[in-house]
Amino acid sequence: MEMTEAIVKAASAIGAGIAMIAGIGPGIGQGYAAGKAAEAVGRQPEAKGEVTSTMLFGCAVAESTGIYSLVVAMILLFANPLI
Amino acid sequence: MNVRGPKILFEIPVLGGIPITETILNGWIVVAVVTIFCFILGRNLSTRNPSKRQMLAEKAVTMLRDLVKTTMGEHNLFFLPYVGALFSYSILSSMMGIFGLRAPTGDINTTVAFALIAFFLIQFYGIKNNGLGGWLKGFIEPVPFMLPLNLVGELANPISMAFRHFGNIASGIVITILIYGALAGLSRIVLGWIPVIGSIPFLQVGIPAFLSLYFDLFSSFLQAYIISMLTMVYVGNANEAPSVSE
Amino acid sequence: MERFQEFVAIAPWTMIFTWVNLLILVLVMKKLLFKPVMNMFAQREQEVGSMYEKAETAQKNAEEMESEYTEKLSAAKEEASRIMKDATHEATLRGEQIVSEAQQKASAIVTKAQKEIEREKEAAVKEIKEDIASIAVDIAGKVIEKDLTAKDHERLLEEFIESSGEEK
Numbered sequence: 001m002e003m004t005e006a007i008v009k010a011a012s013a014i015g016a017g018i019a020m021i022a023g024i025g026p027g028i029g030q031g032y033a034a035g036k037a038a039e040a041v042g043r044q045p046e047a048k049g050e051v052t053s054t055m056l057f058g059c060a061v062a063e064s065t066g067i068y069s070l071v072v073a074m075i076l077l078f079a080n081p082l083i
Numbered sequence: 084m085n086v087r088g089p090k091i092l093f094e095i096p097v098l099g100g101i102p103i104t105e106t107i108l109n110g111w112i113v114v115a116v117v118t119i120f121c122f123i124l125g126r127n128l129s130t131r132n133p134s135k136r137q138m139l140a141e142k143a144v145t146m147l148r149d150l151v152k153t154t155m156g157e158h159n160l161f162f163l164p165y166v167g168a169l170f171s172y173s174i175l176s177s178m179m180g181i182f183g184l185r186a187p188t189g190d191i192n193t194t195v196a197f198a199l200i201a202f203f204l205i206q207f208y209g210i211k212n213n214g215l216g217g218w219l220k221g222f223i224e225p226v227p228f229m230l231p232l233n234l235v236g237e238l239a240n241p242i243s244m245a246f247r248h249f250g251n252i253a254s255g256i257v258i259t260i261l262i263y264g265a266l267a268g269l270s271r272i273v274l275g276w277i278p279v280i281g282s283i284p285f286l287q288v289g290i291p292a293f294l295s296l297y298f299d300l301f302s303s304f305l306q307a308y309i310i311s312m313l314t315m316v317y318v319g320n321a322n323e324a325p326s327v328s329e
Numbered sequence: 330m331e332r333f334q335e336f337v338a339i340a341p342w343t344m345i346f347t348w349v350n351l352l353i354l355v356l357v358m359k360k361l362l363f364k365p366v367m368n369m370f371a372q373r374e375q376e377v378g379s380m381y382e383k384a385e386t387a388q389k390n391a392e393e394m395e396s397e398y399t400e401k402l403s404a405a406k407e408e409a410s411r412i413m414k415d416a417t418h419e420a421t422l423r424g425e426q427i428v429s430e431a432q433q434k435a436s437a438i439v440t441k442a443q444k445e446i447e448r449e450k451e452a453a454v455k456e457i458k459e460d461i462a463s464i465a466v467d468i469a470g471k472v473i474e475k476d477l478t479a480k481d482h483e484r485l486l487e488e489f490i491e492s493s494g495e496e497k
Contacts, residue, residue, distance in 0.1 A: 087336065088335045107343060125361045140362065144362065168357075168358050172351060191339070192339065197351075200348070
């Protein structure tokens with residue numbers, strides 16, 4: 001394996017790892033949203049279905065940045081165009 | 084194990100070779116299944132005593148209709164077939180993982196196609212309702228300095244829609260492949276010393292099924308629902324009802 | 330040799346095929362699912378509406394007929410009582426009339442009888458007078474044949490008075 005290829009592969013691996021730091025964002029955001037949803041259900045238990053589906057919808061939209069970083073990491077690891 | 088893109092099955096030698104990949108073939112399978120399903124549901128409807136099949140059809144149509152009506156408004160009710168088609172195509176494509184086929188929505192091109200339709204619809208209704216000049220001026224509001232930000236904002240919508248859908252489904256595919264590989268390795272380590280049948284990866288049975296519950300069922304339903312809702316919300320915002328000011 | 334597409338790659342033909350698939354699906358769903366179901370909803374609404382209308386008109390008709398019947402019934406009762414009243418009234422009148430007629434007839438008969446009695450009495454008295462006159466003439470003849478003494482006169486007069494008194 002040539003030196004440049006090795007460096008590129010190593011750098012891709014490190015880059016994939018660093019990219020996944022962006023997983024913090026959706027974790028905090030969705031946890032906060034789930035807490036607010038739990039509070040809303042506690043305040044009005046009859047609205048549980050609506051609150052749940054709204055929360056899931058909001059979580060899925062907020063997850064997109066985490067998914068972007070996951071896609072970048074996967075591309076770097078498995079379909080690396082730089083090698 | 085290798086995580087690869089969709090396999091190219093054959094090439095139609097027209098216009099310089101059109102590659103037919105797994106994605107396209109599985110897309111045709113999805114269309115066929117949905118057509119048969121709709122055909123079965125829509126036959127022999129009676130008004131007095133509906134059969135169970137007819138009640139299912141009525142419930143599905145009513146649910147979709149109410150969803151479109153509450154999200155987009157009454158005047159946009161003609162979008163109902165498109166929303167239904169988008170939702171059913173998306174959810175059935177993502178569920179193909181259960182049957183061992185590669186999900187068509189695991190290919191970035193499919194989801195980019197969904198997003199591009201929404202993008203064109205938004206711009207079309209923006210031009211139709213505000214005129215060409217009004218639409219162009221909308222980018223300069225409120226301050227001309229905001230032009231690049233507005234442009235990026237407009238482009239970010241379809242890009243994020245496409246990547247969200249693709250990312251969820253494709254990461255599901257990748258993780259499933261990785262889990263299978265890991266289980267194969269694990270079973271080789273644990274059961275490899277058994278003489279004949281040691282090379283069959285027994286540990287691969289059962290555990291991926293639980294994961295498939297999340298990745299194939301829950302995730303696909305959620306992503307299909309989200310992409311339909313986002314399309315409806317954006318197009319509904321772009322095509323608001325003409326205000327009754329006369 | 331299997332060729333794979335890149336994991337993330339832009340392939341325009343896939344996009345075009347996806348658009349074509351979506352278009353086919355839109356047409357299929359519109360024609361096979363939404364049209365029949367919407368038609369069925371509209372037809373059901375129409376049927377229910379017409380059923381409601383028919384029920385309403387039937388009820389209205391029933392109410393009308395009912396009020397008509399009660400009216401007719403009360404009118405008939407009234408007429409029946411009226412007829413009875415009239416009939417009794419007439420009956421009493423007729424009764425009184427008959428009684429008064431009978432009384433009149435009775436009094437007429439009585440007066441007629443009394444008049445008849447008077448008339449007969451007078452006729453009898455007249456007859457007696459004529460008889461007396463003829464007998465007197467007989468006696469006068471007999472007296473002339475014979476020379477009567479005074480005693481014969483008294484004897485003849487007593488006989489005559491006795492016989493006329495007996496006759497009386």
